[in-house]
Amino acid sequence: MSSLDHSIPVPAISRAFEVVESSSNNKTATHSINVNEDDGDGVFLTWQDLWVTVPDGQKKGNRSILQGLTGYARPGELLAIMGPSGCGKSTLLDALAGRLGSNTRQAGEILINGRKRALAYGTSAYVTQDDALITTLTVSEAVYYSAQLQLPDTMTKLQKKERAEMTIKEMGLQDAMNTRIGGWGAKGLSGGQKRRVSICIEMLTRPKLLFLDEPTSGLDSAASYYVMSRIAKLDQRDHGVGSRTIIASIHQPSSEVFQLFHNLCLLSSGQTVYFGPASAANEASSFPHNFFALNGFPCPTLQNPSDHFLKTINKDFQEVRFFSLLYTCLHACDIEEGLAGVIPTEEAIDILTKSYKSSDNYLQVRSQVAEICKAQDSGALEKKSAHADFLTQCIVLTSRSFVNMYRDLGYYWFRLGVYVLLGIGLATVFSNLGTDNNSIQARGSLLMFVASYLTFMTIGGFPSFVEDMKVFERERLNGHYGATAFVFGNTFSALPYLALISLIPGAIVYYLPGLHEGYQHFIYFVLLLFACMLLVESLMMIVASLVPNYLTGIITGAGIQGLMILGGGFFRLPNDLPHPFWKYPLYYIAFHKYAYQGMFKNEFEGLKFDNNLDGEQVLRDKWQLQMGYSKWVDLAILFGMVVFYRLVFLGIIKTVEKMKPVVKAFMSVPMKQTTQIMENPCATPPQEDKIFYQ
Numbered sequence: 001m002s003s004l005d006h007s008i009p010v011p012a013i014s015r016a017f018e019v020v021e022s023s024s025n026n027k028t029a030t031h032s033i034n035v036n037e038d039d040g041d042g043v044f045l046t047w048q049d050l051w052v053t054v055p056d057g058q059k060k061g062n063r064s065i066l067q068g069l070t071g072y073a074r075p076g077e078l079l080a081i082m083g084p085s086g087c088g089k090s091t092l093l094d095a096l097a098g099r100l101g102s103n104t105r106q107a108g109e110i111l112i113n114g115r116k117r118a119l120a121y122g123t124s125a126y127v128t129q130d131d132a133l134i135t136t137l138t139v140s141e142a143v144y145y146s147a148q149l150q151l152p153d154t155m156t157k158l159q160k161k162e163r164a165e166m167t168i169k170e171m172g173l174q175d176a177m178n179t180r181i182g183g184w185g186a187k188g189l190s191g192g193q194k195r196r197v198s199i200c201i202e203m204l205t206r207p208k209l210l211f212l213d214e215p216t217s218g219l220d221s222a223a224s225y226y227v228m229s230r231i232a233k234l235d236q237r238d239h240g241v242g243s244r245t246i247i248a249s250i251h252q253p254s255s256e257v258f259q260l261f262h263n264l265c266l267l268s269s270g271q272t273v274y275f276g277p278a279s280a281a282n283e284a285s286s287f288p289h290n291f292f293a294l295n296g297f298p299c300p301t302l303q304n305p306s307d308h309f310l311k312t313i314n315k316d317f318q319e320v321r322f323f324s325l326l327y328t329c330l331h332a333c334d335i336e337e338g339l340a341g342v343i344p345t346e347e348a349i350d351i352l353t354k355s356y357k358s359s360d361n362y363l364q365v366r367s368q369v370a371e372i373c374k375a376q377d378s379g380a381l382e383k384k385s386a387h388a389d390f391l392t393q394c395i396v397l398t399s400r401s402f403v404n405m406y407r408d409l410g411y412y413w414f415r416l417g418v419y420v421l422l423g424i425g426l427a428t429v430f431s432n433l434g435t436d437n438n439s440i441q442a443r444g445s446l447l448m449f450v451a452s453y454l455t456f457m458t459i460g461g462f463p464s465f466v467e468d469m470k471v472f473e474r475e476r477l478n479g480h481y482g483a484t485a486f487v488f489g490n491t492f493s494a495l496p497y498l499a500l501i502s503l504i505p506g507a508i509v510y511y512l513p514g515l516h517e518g519y520q521h522f523i524y525f526v527l528l529l530f531a532c533m534l535l536v537e538s539l540m541m542i543v544a545s546l547v548p549n550y551l552t553g554i555i556t557g558a559g560i561q562g563l564m565i566l567g568g569g570f571f572r573l574p575n576d577l578p579h580p581f582w583k584y585p586l587y588y589i590a591f592h593k594y595a596y597q598g599m600f601k602n603e604f605e606g607l608k609f610d611n612n613l614d615g616e617q618v619l620r621d622k623w624q625l626q627m628g629y630s631k632w633v634d635l636a637i638l639f640g641m642v643v644f645y646r647l648v649f650l651g652i653i654k655t656v657e658k659m660k661p662v663v664k665a666f667m668s669v670p671m672k673q674t675t676q677i678m679e680n681p682c683a684t685p686p687q688e689d690k691i692f693y694q
Contacts, residue, residue, distance in 0.1 A: 042075025043112060043123065043209040043245045045096060046369045050108035052091055052100065052270075062105065065091045067270045069108075070362075072369050075208070076243035078232050078260060080250050080278065082306065083267035084314040089249035090129070090213055092267070096247060097126050097211045099477065114373040121387070121479045122150075124209040125202035129217050131194040132470040134400070135183030136407035139176050139197055143168055146201045148396045149480050152386035167203050171196040171230050192223030196230065202478060203234070210234065212248040221254045228253070232260040255304045268313035273352045276361050295355045297348065313349050393481045397489025401468070405497055411464045412497040415457065416504065422454060423505035427512030434514075435609050440618055443515070443603055448570045450509055451532060451595040456565075458536040459557045463550050465540065470548075476657070483653040487646060494537065502530035516603050524602045524631065531638040532595050536561070538645035545652045568592030573624045591641050597625050598634035605631070 048070045056063040066088050073079045073096075081089045094100050096110060098118070112119060133142060147164040148157070155163075168174060173196055181197060182188015189197065195215055202210070215231060216224035234244050250257075261278040274291050292299060292309065299308040356362055388396070405411045430446045433439045472486050506526045515521070540557050547553045567577065567586035574593075577583040587593055600623055604615030619625045 042243045043119075044075070044114070044372045045073045045209065045245060045247070046109070046111045046114075046372050047071055047096060048109045048111075048366070048369055050092075050095060050110065051106070052088070052095055053105045054103055065104070065270050066095065069265075069267075069270075069272055070365055070369060071265055071272070071275050072365070072372055073245050073247050073263070074372070075245050077262035078246045078248065079263045079265060080248055080253070080258075080261040081265045081267065082250055082253075082309065083273075084310050084316065085251070087267040087313075088270040089251075089267060091270075092265075093211055093213055093247065093249045097124070099126065111373055114375070119209065122205035123207055124211070125205070125207040126211040126478055127195075127198050127202050127213065127215065128474055129214040130470075131198050132474040133181050133183075133194060133197060134404050134471055135181050135186060135188065135467075136404050137400070138178050138180050139168060139173055139189070139193075139200075140164065140178065141403070142181060142197060143200050143204070145396060145400045146475075146480065147204050149388055149393055149475070150204050151388065153389055153392060154386070163204060167200045170203070170234075171200050172226070173197065173200065190223065192219050192227050195219065195227050199227075199231065208244055210244055210246045212246070214251060215248055216250060216253065216257070221256075224254060225256050228257045228260050252310055253306050255306070258304070258306050266309060266313070268349050268353070269315065271349075271353050272356060273309075273313055273349065274356055274361075275365050291356070291359075291361075292352075295352055297352070313345070313352065315345055315349070387479075387481065390482075390485060393485040394488045394492075397481065397485055398492045401489050401493035402496075404468075405493060408464055411461055412501060415460050416501050418457065418460075419454065419501055419505035420508065422457075423508035424512075426450070426509050430513040432514060435607070437610060437613070440609060440622065444570070444600065444623065446509070446513060446515075447599040447603060448596065450529065451599055452565045452568070452570075452592060454505070454509075455529070455532040455536050455595075456558075456561055458533050459540055459554055459561070461537065462540050462544065462554050462557065465537075466544055466548055466550060466553065469544050483650055483657065487650045487653075490541075491646060494534075498530055498533050498537070502526050502533060516607060521602055524635070525599065528595060528598050528602070528635055528638065531635060531642060532591065535591050535638060535642045535645060538642050538649065541649045542645060542652065545649055545656075564590035564592050568596055569624070570596055575624050591638060594634040594637045594641075596623075598631045598638070600625060601631035601634070 050066055050069040051064065052066040053062040053064050055061075069092065071079075081092055083089050091100070091104075095106055100106055110116070137145070143164040144161055147160040151160050151163065165177075168177060173193060176189060176193055180186070180188045181194060188194075199212070199215070210231075212231065215227055219227065228248075228250075231246060231248065234246060253261075258278065263276065264274065264278040265272065266274040276291075290298075292312065297308075297312045299305050387393070426446060426449060430442055433442055433446075468490065472483075475481060476483065476486070503526055506529050507522070509515075510522050510525055515525070539560065540553070543553050543557045543560070547556050563586065566572070567582045567590050569577070569587060569592075572582075574583070574587060577587055600619060604619050604623075607615035609615070609618070616627070620627055
């Protein structure tokens with residue numbers, strides 16, 4: 001094909017459209033919205049001239065992720081956001097849901113029922129691409145626990161259970177209610193079933209606006225269709241909720257799934273390639289609205305439309321087939337018999353975006369957005385619905401976390417087994433300590449190992465806690481409960497297991513080598529070991545909130561504890577520690593100092609060694625301990641540090657939560673309010689004031 005064939009200007013194509021349109025008995029269709037339908041209790045969502053940019057570190061500027069998008073979503077319809085990887089699907093979904101990251105800048109209008117407002121709890125829900133679920137729970141347990149957290153206390157437990165069961169049946173999971181969700185190393189639900197469980201959890205409050213990010217990701221075609229068909233049914237009226245507004249980003253749906261969409265938003269490189277009824281993008285019977293075909297990119301017979309769309313607008317492919325529509329229309333031949341050739345993909349995208357921006361369909365979208373805003377401007381959403389109260393949330397979270405810890409072998413049970421083996425090893429290595437002078441060093445080494453390395457292994461529960469944090473982040477962002485309830489629930493659920501881990505290995509380590517006799521000394525030993533383990537868990541919670549990655553988190557936690565062990569006053573006695581850093585401040589803030597002092601005082605005070613050497617003299621002269629206060633003060637300091645670390649963890653979570661909107665507002669670029677019809681979709685964004693949605 002000659003260069004002339006693929007360089008037809010958009011006006012020429014438009015004239016060709018007119019030829020075809022006049023020969024088609026004027027079969028035009030205007031896809032207008034009837035905003036006066038009985039959808040007054042639904043949510044109309046509109047966005048206009050929406051831009052999202054992120055800092056570009058290489059060019060020391062900003063890079064546009066979304067470029068001047070305009071569209072709408074209305075009750076009773078499923079809007080699909082499609083496009084190749086990296087086109088901005090998830091970014092658009094996050095922008096509409098108010099979930100953009102703090103490093104992004106957003107400009108443009110996003111209105112709910114014609115107004116700029118925040119959605120009340122229970123009005124909207126967001127289903128993430130990753131299924132962050134507690135893998136040890138069954139389907140019914142996961143949904144019922146979530147129902148107890150989300151639904152108000154005015155509902156009885158029986159009503160909440162009935163709501164949970166009803167929601168499970170709506171998503172077709174009644175046959176898997178007693179099946180554990182499963183995860184790594186544990187067989188459970190299929191990928192499609194897990195996705196439906198995630199949807200179930202967010203549907204408990206009967207939200208009017210539902211966002212779904214890649215709901216078919218990782219699923220085969222059959223599972224994808226089943227999931228999407230269930231989602232499509234959610235837009236219908238049920239249980240007095242009214243019609244739902246559903247917006248889903250989806251990568252490459254099958255032809256069956258594609259037929260479930262009402263409207264289609266097709267993106268490429270952050271620009272709108274097409275927005276309108278899904279059928280009009282490729283519907284042969286409505287030729288004037290066969291958008292891709294009329295622009296020279298017809299979908300071959302029997303090919304999946306979504307495959308064709310993505311192949312045409314995917315920059316990963318260098319070339320795409322192009323048909324000369326001018327030749328085809330003037331010679332009245334079949335569209336697939338026109339002059340075909342190959343053009344660069346970027347040129348194909350440019351043709352499509354320019355054609356869309358200059359089309360009547362684009363004008364209709366803008367007018368429909370204005371019509372929705374005008375008609376719904378007086379519409380009001382209901383007041384914020386109530387959660388379960390704080391005490392109920394703490395009890396439910398404690399119960400759920402306790403069950404998860406009990407069933408997850410890697411959380412505590414495997415660690416208990418390792419601790420028992422280490423305890424037996426310590427008991428055999430340090431057997432028959434006696435009271436000679438050599439036993440002084442042996443007792444000190446044994447206590448140091450218990451206070452340092454036995455508690456050091458508490459970091460083994462870090463991966464399980466990171467999984468808990470993922471579930472917490474998902475539930476917190478959807479407003480199920482707050483950070484304080486999560487910290488309380490996680491703390492109280494762990495106490496019985498940590499007490500068990502302290503008691504059993506502690507008894508082995510204490511009695512078999514023959515440490516200081518007396519039950520009161522053993523009780524103190526177990527309490528101090530319990531405090532150290534709880535403290536290390538608290539420390540790892542702080543690490544998890546800052547470094548939510550398995551490998552990096554474990555390395556960071558191990559490094560922090562390694563420094564504390566070195567500065568704790570055993571390997572280098574307190575008077576010999578270098579003053580900068582090691583003595584001031586590390587020696588005084590490392591919990592190992594108080595653990596060593598408490599254990600050494602508990603062991604040596606009251607003991608008599610050979611050569612009339614008493615334990616108090618050993619503590620002062622050999623171990624250089626501070627003898628001005630009791631061992632119980634050391635234990636109290638350790639428990640105080642536990643509380644302090646937990647409060648730091650809570651403070652970090654709350655600070656991040658509260659700073660996100662502030663950072664987001666700070667990063668937003670003011671833009672000038674303009675009303676224009678853009679011939680060139682690649683135009684740069686205006687640089688002045690616009691309204692922001694948060």
